[in-house]
Amino acid sequence: MAMALPATSRRERLVSFFGLGRNIVAVSAAMFLLALGENLWRRFLPRYLQSFGAPITAIGMFGTAEDLLDGLYQYPGGWVADRFGRRRALLVFIALATLGYAIYLVMESWWLAFVGLALVMVWDGMASPTLFAVVGDALPRSMRTMGFTVQAVLRRVPIVIAPVIGGIMVSRLGIQGGVRAGLGVSLILAVSTLIVASRVTIPIIPDEAPTGIRDVWKTFPPALRWLLASDIFIRICDAMVDVFLVIFAVSVIRISAPRFGIVVAIQALTAILVYVPAARIAARTGKKPFVTATFVAFALFPLAVVWSTSFAWLAAAFVIGGLREVGEPARKALIIDLAQPAVRARVVGLYYLGRSVAIAPAAFIGGLLWKISPVVPFYVAAAAGSVGVVVFILTVSEEHAG
16 A cells, blocks of 8 residues: 655645746745736726726727837836846836826826826736746746746636626626726735745846847847747737727627626636646647647637627637637747846847837727727737738747747
């Protein structure tokens, strides 16, 4: 009869399997706490703006500003993380995002949301290279896909619960009351996140020589440049319709806010279920098949949404939306694998700067296409996504995505 392993041994095996070192746990917990708060209200933000009188073009511009800021913040965020260290960077980024939540909470005019957005996006934009770099700093190449998987799961577990709760709050308190209640919770969780992030302890890797943005770009190998090109088309596909999903669901398909929260939860749950198996298989077989599958799902998602005629069909569409994440940890690990350690955060920042600036007009264009017909931006988005799939398949080899 086999003896049971001691609890400490089981714990060590679990830590080894998921790469759960102190730094990975700290940044993953920070992501979890902020995501838990944000997902109470973020999906309902376009309707929140509508309640203050924002026209559909302003909402499209809000989405464009979100993507633009996400891009513009990336490289400065990477520079701060490389120059001043991961812990200091995270503390500053969380504090600024918290101030943005407060502006959303007290605003009385829709245009103030743009001021709040400039601060909230500090976490999404500036912190992203830091979170990437921690995985690269703390884990060997063979464990990085799993490291990003842990981050992705802990970021999406709240999406299974929070949008449903947010939808119920909106249903009971109205759009403004429900969103503000969620923002209040976000402020409390953000303070807790500051405490968690203070536990990150990673030494700064000094540059061998002064490195500017052009020098960082020169360190990009061809495979990384082609990955960026294909990713731009994929994210145009996403950005063109993302900000309009809640409006399409509520106004065109005519489902309730709580039901929209449920389909968002279905999407997150689908992603969570595929993350760990995909990461383990990718570690053995290579990353390219999983990145390809992710890009295909991105291209199919807008079509699945626009063809939905009921709650059940929309739920099925959001399952496809969840499958968009099957290769995301592999894609992120591929970026880190191809980045030089001393400029790791800046490589990530420059990658996302280029991607986000390129896709910034997509949401605004989506708003203009919506005025022709609400279905038009979804079809155009799917076409852009298809281009991204083809570019990736033809240009990034298994040798570089292994």
